[in-house]
Amino acid sequence: MRLYKKTGNTIHIISFPDEDVEKGCYLIIDDKRAGRSMIVQVIDVQFANVPGIMEELLREPLIDDPVKGDDIDPFDITSHILYVQDARLLVCKVHGTIEDGGLCSDSSWLPSRTHSTICRLPIGRLMDIVNASIRYPISIGETMEGTPMVIDASILDGKLNIITGRKGVGKSHLSKILVLGLISYGATVVVFDLNGEYKNLGLNLDGERNEFYEKVHVLVPGENFKVTLAQTGLSVVMKILVHALNLPGTSAREFRHIWRFLEERNMLSLHEIGEAIRRWQCNQQVKDALFSRYYTLLHANFFTDNVNESVNFEGLLQNVERSGGGAIIIDLSNSSSVDRQIVVEYILAKLQDLLSQWKIRAVFLFAEEAHLYLRETYWDDIVTRMRHFGIFTTFITNQPDTIKESIYRQADNIFLFNFVNEHDLEVISRAAKVDAETTVSIVRDLPPHHCLILGDVVRNFPIVAKVKPLNVRAMGETRLFFSREKGLEAAQSSRP
Amino acid sequence: MNEIKERFFQPWIEFNGQSIERSGEQEDTVEVYSRDAFSIISPLEPIPDNTPIVAIDTSSIKVGETESGVICAVRGAVVWNERRQYRCLRIGPFPFHITEDNKREILRVLGQYSPIAYSSNASFLIEVQSRLCNALERWIQMMVSRSASNSIILWDGTLSCRPQNDCVSLLLRILEDARRNSNAVISLSKASTVKFLGRRITDLLMKQREPCLLEIDEHMLSISSKSLRLLGKIYVAKLSEKGYAFRVDVDRGLSRDVHMMALRRLMGNDSVFQGYPEALRLAHIFSTFTASDVIGIQRFISRKYGLKVVTWPSIRKALFGPFGTGGAGD
Numbered sequence: 001m002r003l004y005k006k007t008g009n010t011i012h013i014i015s016f017p018d019e020d021v022e023k024g025c026y027l028i029i030d031d032k033r034a035g036r037s038m039i040v041q042v043i044d045v046q047f048a049n050v051p052g053i054m055e056e057l058l059r060e061p062l063i064d065d066p067v068k069g070d071d072i073d074p075f076d077i078t079s080h081i082l083y084v085q086d087a088r089l090l091v092c093k094v095h096g097t098i099e100d101g102g103l104c105s106d107s108s109w110l111p112s113r114t115h116s117t118i119c120r121l122p123i124g125r126l127m128d129i130v131n132a133s134i135r136y137p138i139s140i141g142e143t144m145e146g147t148p149m150v151i152d153a154s155i156l157d158g159k160l161n162i163i164t165g166r167k168g169v170g171k172s173h174l175s176k177i178l179v180l181g182l183i184s185y186g187a188t189v190v191v192f193d194l195n196g197e198y199k200n201l202g203l204n205l206d207g208e209r210n211e212f213y214e215k216v217h218v219l220v221p222g223e224n225f226k227v228t229l230a231q232t233g234l235s236v237v238m239k240i241l242v243h244a245l246n247l248p249g250t251s252a253r254e255f256r257h258i259w260r261f262l263e264e265r266n267m268l269s270l271h272e273i274g275e276a277i278r279r280w281q282c283n284q285q286v287k288d289a290l291f292s293r294y295y296t297l298l299h300a301n302f303f304t305d306n307v308n309e310s311v312n313f314e315g316l317l318q319n320v321e322r323s324g325g326g327a328i329i330i331d332l333s334n335s336s337s338v339d340r341q342i343v344v345e346y347i348l349a350k351l352q353d354l355l356s357q358w359k360i361r362a363v364f365l366f367a368e369e370a371h372l373y374l375r376e377t378y379w380d381d382i383v384t385r386m387r388h389f390g391i392f393t394t395f396i397t398n399q400p401d402t403i404k405e406s407i408y409r410q411a412d413n414i415f416l417f418n419f420v421n422e423h424d425l426e427v428i429s430r431a432a433k434v435d436a437e438t439t440v441s442i443v444r445d446l447p448p449h450h451c452l453i454l455g456d457v458v459r460n461f462p463i464v465a466k467v468k469p470l471n472v473r474a475m476g477e478t479r480l481f482f483s484r485e486k487g488l489e490a491a492q493s494s495r496p
Numbered sequence: 497m498n499e500i501k502e503r504f505f506q507p508w509i510e511f512n513g514q515s516i517e518r519s520g521e522q523e524d525t526v527e528v529y530s531r532d533a534f535s536i537i538s539p540l541e542p543i544p545d546n547t548p549i550v551a552i553d554t555s556s557i558k559v560g561e562t563e564s565g566v567i568c569a570v571r572g573a574v575v576w577n578e579r580r581q582y583r584c585l586r587i588g589p590f591p592f593h594i595t596e597d598n599k600r601e602i603l604r605v606l607g608q609y610s611p612i613a614y615s616s617n618a619s620f621l622i623e624v625q626s627r628l629c630n631a632l633e634r635w636i637q638m639m640v641s642r643s644a645s646n647s648i649i650l651w652d653g654t655l656s657c658r659p660q661n662d663c664v665s666l667l668l669r670i671l672e673d674a675r676r677n678s679n680a681v682i683s684l685s686k687a688s689t690v691k692f693l694g695r696r697i698t699d700l701l702m703k704q705r706e707p708c709l710l711e712i713d714e715h716m717l718s719i720s721s722k723s724l725r726l727l728g729k730i731y732v733a734k735l736s737e738k739g740y741a742f743r744v745d746v747d748r749g750l751s752r753d754v755h756m757m758a759l760r761r762l763m764g765n766d767s768v769f770q771g772y773p774e775a776l777r778l779a780h781i782f783s784t785f786t787a788s789d790v791i792g793i794q795r796f797i798s799r800k801y802g803l804k805v806v807t808w809p810s811i812r813k814a815l816f817g818p819f820g821t822g823g824a825g826d
Contacts, residue, residue: 050787051788051791052787052790052791053786055784055786055787056789072587073588074590075589075591075800077796078792080799081791082792084788084792084795085792
């Protein structure tokens with residue numbers, strides 16, 4: 001490889017066909033005379049502008065038969081000509097300089113064209129250079145060189161993460177790896193499972209229980225996840241009514257009076273609330289508003305008056321924490337849009353209460369397609385206030401534009417899977433952790449199950465990783481109509 | 497080439513000079529004197545009878561300089577057309593290191609294929625390069641004449657040479673081999689030196705619409721047998737309606753009728769682009785060196801012979817700066 005030119009923090013390198021270089025890999029430009037080395041990442045591989053290539057390409061198709069007889073080339077010079085014609089231009093971005101054994105971000109110097117040597121910098125060595133010691137390793141797959149790609153779970157602590165990519169490229173897969181990695185180190189994880197694909201994390205592919213079986217708790221709202229009003233508390237119910245069910249201010253005030261009235265008389269129950277609204281002396285419109293919300297709560301089947309039927313969410317969280325971590329999967333797959341919002345409001349409000357009172361230490365929250373259930377004001381809450389309480393969120397989405405730009409800017413780690421749509425690429429290019437050119441160029445060509453990792457977990461050196469297969473029942477695979485037909489055909493063809 | 501191992505080499509990077517085609521024998525201007533009107537054979541009807549058309553061309557290029565000389569490469573191409581299907585055989589590239597010390601030796605070795613290469617007094621190394629190209633072309637012509645049969649063989653240039661050179665006998669031998677195998681050799685010149693009343697003779701057919709042929713008798717030409725030996729009968733041919741006219745030399749050993757038949761068969765069995773046979777056009781294209789060819793050859797010689805690439809200071813550039821161009825004949 002030879003250094004060709006440098007413009008700003010972009011370096012162009014000429015590479016030949018027998019040199020193993022691909023988009024996303026790192027190179028080190030070692031200028032021994034200057035005593036410095038530059039670390040660059042290949043963000044694009046193009047054909048080198050070899051003089052005369054157009055003439056070569058134009059004359060080849062002039063002969064009709066591609067097998068046009070052997071050339072008499074006793075010195076095999078043609079192979080050298082073809083070698084030159086296949087020369088590549090590597091477009092690279094500078095990521096730092098190694099000087100006196102230390103890494104600095106200086107990219108202003110020019111390595112010598114003639115004296116510099118350029119070679120590939122394996123990810124393992126790069127991580128050694130940045131002193132990336134890993135205390136709580138989570139293996140997420142392998143690097144481009146085939147070496148293990150390991151991130152430190154402790155770097156996810158207190159951080160905001162985003163996993164995004166188009167459909168079917170492996171986002172949920174990576175998210176499950178992170179969930180299992182975190183709970184294996186005793187973390188408490190809450191997952192808003194929109195498609196019911198996390199509920200079998202405790203089972204292997206063959207259906208057998210795995211080491212996480214006892215740590216995975218699946219809660220299905222309306223079935224095994226119901227709460228009493230007393231467990232919920234007025235503040236949480238008010239948030240549900242106001243934010244999830246859009247109860248106007250006047251009606252909310254009346255509801256608060258009703259609640260306190262019943263609470264003072266130790267009569268707090270769904271049935272009594274209904275009766276109280278009926279008897280309450282207030283404007284008819286307020287009464288109607290309260291009734292409509294009351295029936296919505298009733299039909300959500302999430303609240304119960306039967307204490308035995310209810311789940312002590314607070315107790316469950318504390319149990320999980322005490323028993324060395326675990327995942328609470330909130331299966332929202334069968335919930336309506338409103339019911340989802342009620343459940344999410346309940347859980348987030350509860351988490352805030354518990355964390356603010358130091359009843360639990362911290363929670364890693366995984367939110368799939370959060371825009372479908374997260375109210376507008378929560379986004380900023382999550383990245384600012386809730387983070388200080390100890391809610392560390394990972395958003396997983398295939399629609400990057402549903403996450404606000406401010407969230408991208410504040411994200412500590414971003415796991416980007418493939419996107420081809422220009423609009424999506426433009427949205428993700430706003431990620432502050434790396435320049436837009438790097439993001440767009442690499443992400444556009446990522447194959448399925450490969451992701452570009454940006455942020456603290458990779459010490460701000462963007463790294464392409466292949467996500468490993470997971471021996472758990474994913475249930476995230478899309479159900480297909482024709483897969484049944486294919487299965488039948490396969491069965492028939494296998495018959496003797 | 498082995499004597500340059502581990503030595504220094506400056507790659508030649510100015511591709512503007514393009515590759516040099518075989519120079520052959522450069523004719524002086526030949527005037528045509530005629531008191532009679534020229535006889536134009538028109539129209540020239542094509543004969544499509546699947547006669548194979550074989551075209552030969554070569555080229556050479558300078559690829560670098562060493563302390564003692566120049567490195568050049570030569571390549572030849574044979575293109576043949578069978579039932580309108582073109583095939584190509586490329587011969588080379590062959591790199592040569594030409595120095596003042598070895599140029600005589602090179603010419604002597606090559607003399608057996610191209611006496612002109614040995615007998616001529618090449619004073620510049622660049623001339624040796626064109627002699628090498630010429631030798632390769634004669635060798636390919638000889639091989640094709642011996643291996644092809646019942647074909648029309650197209651050469652680039654003319655069928656003439658100076659009698660003081662030994663090339664006459666070689667050319668005669670090649671033409672004889674071709675005739676023995678029932679081949680007809682036709683040579684096409686892109687730039688003819690034959691003139692009539694100071695104008696190029698090809699201009700005489702400018703106003704002709706249909707394909708036609710203008711026959712030039714030897715007694716009409718201002719040449720003596722001492723200055724130039726013509727081994728072909730000279731015609732001016734316009735091979736297509738919308739195309740240029742070219743000077744065409746056809747083997748004199750063949751009869752006039754065979755000449756006509758050969759030209760008509762050429763028209764009938766090869767595509768004619770701008771009045772020029774496609775097979776010969778392709779042979780030129782495939783023998784010509786492109787810039788990437790030159791870089792590939794430079795890579796080969798630096799790898800194979802361990803040449804160290806250097807850039808010697810250019811006196812012209814030092815003296816004249818951006819005006820220090822040219823100087824090929826220095």
